[in-house]
Amino acid sequence: MGSEAFAAERANFSITAKPNCSLTPNQRLWIFSAIVSFSLIVAMGFTLAGAWLVFPFAGMELLALGAAFYVVQRHSGDYESIVHRRRRSGDREACLQEDQPGGVSVGSGLG
Template identity: 40%
Template sequence: MASADAESRLVIGPNASLSVRQAWWFMGATSVLGLGIAIGMAGLGFWPVIPFAGLELSALGAALYVSVRRNRYREVVVIGPRRVYVEFGMLGRGVASAVELQRGPTRVLLEPGGNRNAPSRLLLSSGGQSVRIGTCLTEDERRALATRIRQLLTPAWSPA
């Protein structure tokens, strides 16, 4: 039997398919290949290829940096016996902002996007205050999260 004071913690983060180490390896392999081809082309007299290869590798490095940085984003939803806490932040940097809602009146809203191609919005709403969560999730993941939070907010004694 669960304790009346038990709390549930949900950690929401992007699907990080590329680790920092993998990003370094990919950047290194691409740089060796790209610069090797550029130097070979320069040896044949096509020297303008070198600045463009450098520009291309710089753009790839910037894209990898942004991708790895975004993979550190986290949202933590803590559903306690009386309150719901939502914390936003980055791994290694702590909580950047937090919201506290009363558990009783908290509702889970899954609103459609502004047009048919826009992503839905998952909101926790309580007493005129609402907070958007799950922005880094896919549509299916967002729907599953809404269902799970509804289950956690519903008291065990209430009719389904």
């Protein structure tokens, strides 16, 4: 009976892959604010010293960094999951009965 229970446990399993979000949204905002402050202080110093082209490039850099932080925030809850369910040998039900976009049809392959 023990081996049957073990076989039943191995019949259905799932694997879930999630990103490692090491920063909370509040921490991410603080880090971004610190980077923006430092970058603007340095750019302002160079601008006051006569290198005025540093300031627009610092602005573009911060826009790109802000876009990257936004994308990371939007996808922080994403995950991928693979679920395997063992079917009985007499079960001939198709996995997906409708055609997928692109004309690919997926079935059970049981004949």
